[in-house]
Amino acid sequence: MEQASAGAYPYVIEMLHITKEFPGIKANDDITLQLKRGEIHALLGENGAGKSTLMSVLFGLYQPEQGEIRKDGKVVRIKDPNDATALNIGMVHQHFKLIEVFSVLDNIILGAEDTKLGFLQKKEARKKVKALSEKYGLRIDMDAKVEDITVGMQQRVEILKMLYRDNDILIFDEPTAVLTPQEIEELMQIMRNLKAEGKSILFISHKLNEIMEVSDRVTVLRKGRCVGTVDTSSTTKEKLSEMMVGRPVQLVVEKGEAHPSDVVLKIEGLSVPSKIHKNDAVRNVSLEVRKGEIVCIAGIDGNGQTEFVHALTGLEKASAGRITLCGKDITHASIRKRSLTGMSHIPEDRHKHGMVLDFTLEQNLVLQRYFEPQFQNHGFIKFNAVREYADKLIERFDVRSGQGPVTKARSMSGGNQQKAIVARELDRNMPLVVAVQPTRGLDVGAIEYIHSQLVAQRDEGKAVLLVSLELEEVMNLSDRILVMYEGEIVGELDPKKTTTQELGLYMAGAKRQDKEAKAE
């Protein structure tokens, strides 16, 4: 019945003139967004443009200072997530909110279980979940514990959680940032299925390819304002990025010929034990990185890249092998020693390693250099010097935040946190830059800037070791590609001579060079 009455009204959700302020910043400034019934509506915008804030307002996590929300044309007040759930609005946060030690099924029904006749009806629940998962192609293992399943499956669990609650307005906040390319493909299909069933979807992503592929309309935000809403079919990636950044963006990296010279990093026979199984996570890896080249380690997530980087940077111990940096043996050196010998490190996990979230932006910007004479005198921090330095980096790398250097890192948008880390590491001017997923979660403008910075580092004669899961980034940026599969380097490829398909085969372990190289 609701369907019938609402059927006439084209918009399921309307957010009208929403304004939300945080100290020092208007995160949302008079934004209007209209979601049509049964559409996939993408939300695009630079880092810190206010996307997550807007979605949090819709989900009842923040109260806007101004504006109203309408559901099926009627004004509603959403004071907290319970109100949102009552209106059939569901949200998948970027960082999943599942209980690790519970089973998948328990996680799905948790919180909605008591609606069943007052006592647990697990059988019924199981049936319903099974039906839903088959209907939408959401493969899950209902009895596995959440801590044992992949991120991709965790995400499917989150989606099922929404469906189980009969949500029909689904919010996805950057769902693809943590997924492998294969999982992204799957998610796109799932979203199409959901749409076919009449669900309406709000979808945040920085990846223009995904937006072009799956969405019907796109709303673009810039600095808290709404730039406009366009039909996906009538726009292009270039147009979208121009709308969001305000100028044309170079989507392909511009770089000249590499001129590799002296060896900066030499790794011989490196093995790293695994934390979960008896085999080594990294097995007998040898490689060299030279001045003036970008070497990329490509591979599907979980093939030993993390452990490799940790052993290289000193976060984990290697079980065998030798690491030489700038001619010095650093195999057993401390983290600080390695870093000062000439290594900067953009870590994979920005919240675990990259930042101290409870520190301010400026404290985070000097995290690797607070002990240098420039910033301290006999153990006393020179606050003015720190402030000046922070201001300089914020300006150069366009790190946006509410209160500048004194903003708490925790309150910054994800992309801007990443920019701050990249700024800190690249400005250290070290002969070797280890960059792991340096552009994860960044907008196209910021990606362009960071890519150009990495190329600039290369051209200045630095050695860059890039670890990336993103095929496009790998193909675009690197001068040499090493493919890692199950802890081993299975092939070395020249990005100019290879294709994405071939790279994919190596990454999946379907091809390896030591046997085939000679045959070919």
Place this chain on the structure above:
Amino acid sequence: MKTRSFFNKDGTKSVLSTLISILIGLIAGALIILIVGLVDDKLGLKEAWKGIRLIFFGLFSKGQQAGRLVFGFNSTNIGDMLFRAVPIIMTGLSVSLAYKTGLFNIGASGQYLAGTTAALFIALKMNTAVVAPWIVWILAFFGGMLAGAFWGAIPGMLKAFLNINEVLACIMTNWLAANIVTWVFEGSGLQCTEGTKTQVIWKTSHNGVATAKMGLDKLFPESQQVDGGIIVVILIAILIYILLTKTTLGFELKACGANRHSARYAGIKDKRSIVLSMAIAGALAGAGAALYYLSGSTEFHWQTYLSLPGEGFTGIAVALLGACNPIANIFTGMFLSTLDVAGSKLSFFTEYNEYITDVIIAVIVYLSAFSLLIKTWLTKKFKKSDDGFRKIPDVAYTSKSGQGDKLPNAAAAGKEGNA
């Protein structure tokens, strides 16, 4: 607009929320006194009214005249209050420093006992005929401090190297200290029995060792107890404040407390930092004990130390009430010792039991744990948003931590995708 930004300052909010907790605690105490007064027919309304006034203004009580309470400046009370604040400000600093560096030190009691033992042994065993008493004092003070540091470092090491929760380790070291101290004193042969008392007691003035008065006896001439200890404490609080906010060492300790992983990533020795934090915290508690017992006017009875000294736990109250700010701890410590004085007045001038002040302290401590709530309430009152506090941490792109575990699966997914 001006007042608004004043109320919106983080510091102002902390101070206000502390004051509100204190006020509610006092009112709760007054209510308890009133109710007890009405129920118990020994007491009655009149006695209750006396009690309530003493709870609020006990520090300024000048005794009774013709059954009526007289209030005014009382140098004995204030001097005593300052003296009693010494050990609890120190244990408060101990808890605060640990807290600011990400650790919960409930081991201050044990560290306090360690400090007590070392300070008393040095002060009583060294021959003051050979070594000047002031040198003995200094040695005993640092001895107490070191002993506390050592006792604090133990849970620190357990945490750093074996990843044992410091709260558990602290409880263990507390009881260990209580028993070791009893055993050590029993066999020590150190007995300075005072004429009228039957118990065996230790008092450093027997050996001519006592904290200098530093002129405070002139300011508060009637107080027997007040001495330079409070000045030393204030200096130490300022030093700790500087350590935490102005130095690279403080930066490292705080970074490590806020996020051990990122501190390690940045080359900070995380294990060393944790041990150091706990050692400094222990040193503060130990120094507090040394200052208390070296005053010369205090006695130590080990028999009672089958239980733990209350200073360690009062320290938690001092720290929490002052939002773990070292400077604020000076004031919150003095406030709690004011209550202590008020309590003794209460039992002296009324039929009430002085333990009612313990109830008030307990209420205030509970409220200080809620002071964060009060703070958010204040925030809402004066401005709608609050920085540094995100309801949904945008952990987002992150946490690959633990995802390495998914190696076989991810690889399998890859195979399917590409085959």
